[in-house]
Amino acid sequence: MRFKLNCIICLLLLVTTSAVAQVKTLIPGKDFSSIKVSTGLFVEIVTNAEEDKIEVRGSGRDEVSIEIEGDELQLSLPVGQIFSETEILVTVYTNEIVELKVRSGSEVEFMTPVTQENLKLIASEGSYIGGELQVDYLSLRAVTGASLSLIGSAKTMTIEMKTGASFDGEELKTETTDISLSFGGEASVFVTETCNARVNAGGTILIYGHPETLSQNVKLGGEIKVLD
Structure with a gap:
């Protein structure tokens, strides 16, 4: 070695x-x-x-x-x-x-399932992160074609995605999610209480879970969809 x-x-x-x-x-x-x-x-x-x-x-x-x-x-x-x-x-x-x-x-x-209070995941340059989480606070950042695929639960989640990154989080149940997506890419999230979603200059956010409070903001192209 x-x-x-x-x-x-x-x-x-x-x-x-x-x-x-x-x-x-x-x-x-x-x-x-x-x-x-x-x-x-x-x-x-x-x-x-x-x-x-x-x-x-x-x-x-x-x-x-x-x-x-x-x-x-x-x-x-x-x-x-x-x-x-x-x-x-x-x-x-x-x-x-x-x-x-x-x-x-x-x-x-x-x-193995990650069971703890806080977790921060950062992916870039075409990389990949996957797994099951059971956390209180989750911070995600993905850029330049990186992808994340997560299941489990998080009470509060913040997501920043740029330049063609993707996030498969339909099976990651959250209570509160703040997500920002810029310059292409796609993200799916599951939120039950409060969701703040922003898209800038292209990209798609798919929201599951029918959050009680939903704030949406789209600038210079892109879309936010609320799905069953």
């Missing part, structure tokens, strides 16, 4: 290798609450784990860079590996994650 270590970060390396399964396991020596994934990686996240642990599978496992800066776990591949056909899967086990940032065509899936 090409494992980067700097003077600020101290990762305790416990590496076990299975020639059959092609798996490396790393146990970090420092807590993290944020995860950043980039350069086309495929990552699974298992929450409510008993210990923080990272497993890397595949023939290209030695190419994965793993760092912790501050409280952020950073996972990436070298630029030259982005378009490689090498199969790599990273599984992150953690007790709780409060922020996830995914970029550069990476794909991240929550393998």
Whole structure:
């Protein structure tokens, strides 16, 4: 494993290798609450784990860079590996994650329901985030063709989407949602109480759940639809 270590970060390396399964396991020596994934990686996240642990599978496992800066776990591949056909899967086990940032065509899936108070998800550059959530407050940001697909529930949700991003949230039940969509893209939300929806310069917002209070604002093209 090409494992980067700097003077600020101290990762305790416990590496076990299975020639059959092609798996490396790393146990970090420092807590993290944020995860950043980039350069086309495929990552699974298992929450409510008993210990923080990272497993890397595949023939290209030695190419994965793993760092912790501050409280952020950073996972990436070298630029030259982005378009490689090498199969790599990273599984992150953690007790709780409060922020996830995914970029550069990476794909991240929550393998277990995320049950906690707050969660912030950021996706960009054609990346993807999916999974089941049970949270009180959810913040979403998606830009440049990124997509999110979420199920479960959130009491309060804020969404900012730009430049062709998409959000499939019809099965994510919320009480209050504030959503802003700009420069194309599409989002579907499920809201029961209060929904503030804004579209600027193209794009479509689909609203399910028949919210009791609905504020709509469309500028320079685009549409907002209320559906059964």
